[in-house]
Amino acid sequence: MGQALGCLQVDQSNVVIREHFGKFSDVLEPGCHCLPWCLGYQVAGGLSLRVQQLDVRCETKTKDNVFVTVVASVQYRAMAEKASDAFYKLTNTREQIQSYVFDVIRASVPKLNLDAVFEQKNEIAKAVEEELEKAMSTYGYEIVQTLIVDIEPDVHVKRAMNEINAAARMRLAANEKAEAEKILQIKKAEGEAESKYLSGLGIARQRQAIVDGLRDSVLAFSENVPGTTAKDVMDMVLVTQYFDTMKEIGASSKSSSVFIPHGPGAVRDVASQIRDGLLQSHSVES
Numbered sequence: 354m355g356q357a358l359g360c361l362q363v364d365q366s367n368v369v370i371r372e373h374f375g376k377f378s379d380v381l382e383p384g385c386h387c388l389p390w391c392l393g394y395q396v397a398g399g400l401s402l403r404v405q406q407l408d409v410r411c412e413t414k415t416k417d418n419v420f421v422t423v424v425a426s427v428q429y430r431a432m433a434e435k436a437s438d439a440f441y442k443l444t445n446t447r448e449q450i451q452s453y454v455f456d457v458i459r460a461s462v463p464k465l466n467l468d469a470v471f472e473q474k475n476e477i478a479k480a481v482e483e484e485l486e487k488a489m490s491t492y493g494y495e496i497v498q499t500l501i502v503d504i505e506p507d508v509h510v511k512r513a514m515n516e517i518n519a520a521a522r523m524r525l526a527a528n529e530k531a532e533a534e535k536i537l538q539i540k541k542a543e544g545e546a547e548s549k550y551l552s553g554l555g556i557a558r559q560r561q562a563i564v565d566g567l568r569d570s571v572l573a574f575s576e577n578v579p580g581t582t583a584k585d586v587m588d589m590v591l592v593t594q595y596f597d598t599m600k601e602i603g604a605s606s607k608s609s610s611v612f613i614p615h616g617p618g619a620v621r622d623v624a625s626q627i628r629d630g631l632l633q634s635h636s637v638e639s
Contacts, residue, residue, distance in 0.1 A: 361388040361396065368436045370397040380436045400440055404430045404497055407447050409454040419467045419510050423458050424503040425481060427496065435493030442492045453488055457481045467506060474501040 362385050363369050369381040374393040388394050407427045414420050427450055431439040443449055461477050462470055470477070482499035489496055506514070567590060 359387055359389045359391075361386045363399075366402045367399055368402065368431075368433060369399045370437065370440050371395070372397045377437055377441070380433070382433070398440060400431045400436050402431055402433055404428050407450055408502075409451050411455050411458045413459045413462045415462055415465060415467045415470055417466045420507050421462070421467065421470065422503075422505040423462060423470075423477070423501060424505070425454050425458065425478070426500045426502050427454060427481075427485065428498045428500075429485075429489065429494050429496050432493050432495050437493070438491070439493030443494075446492075446494065449492070450485060450489065453485050454481055457484045467510070471504055474504060477501055 361369065361381065363381050363383045365383045367383065369386075371378045371381050371386075371388065372395055377397070378394065388396065405428070407429070409425045409427065410422055411425065412420060412422045429446075429450065439446075457480055458477065461480055465473060478499050478501045481501075482496055485496045485499065505511075570590065
């Protein structure tokens, strides 16, 4: 109805291209405009000045011969001051942008290994943006931003990369476990060594106490019982120790079978053996 009366409304963030008898006349900005169609004026079309986004999926090959799919998101918009160029110079803006993205990605990615592609995706995005900005500014479009939003290797390559990562982590875990077991073994050995050292000290002190007790007993018995010698006292002490040992063996339910000679002469034999051993040790020391 408005156009029939020669009036036209242009919405915000939009522009309209006006022609006069098929030739470009001017760009109509948001607002109400006079369009005398009877004088040969007409609307050729309109452009949106809003930011638009185009997602481009590009399959290419890396330097180490791995096929990857790179997903790039290009944000662009038409410039109001170059609306006529944006309207007349390009038939399909999205296909044009897609062609430049393909060209830059397929020129950049084959120079890099797969790991480098992931590490340098910002550099790839910057190269795409610079190339698009230089090319599309001629056609009246501004490239707002370009992002590499995803890099998808082949599914078999992705599985292999996950297996390599899992193997590396398992190897690290095994090393940590081995170090922990090593520390436990070292601490256990140190504890056993300390225990044996303390046990040796205890045994040495026990034997020293026995020797001191025997010496005191021999001296006290010799003083209180005239006519006895140290040999008589030692024989009596050995007999007492012998019977105490027999009593402990018989009283213990967990003792293994022990066969020893027992009789009146057995005590004398035990005393003789101990005495001979002591004399031999003294002779060796001298």
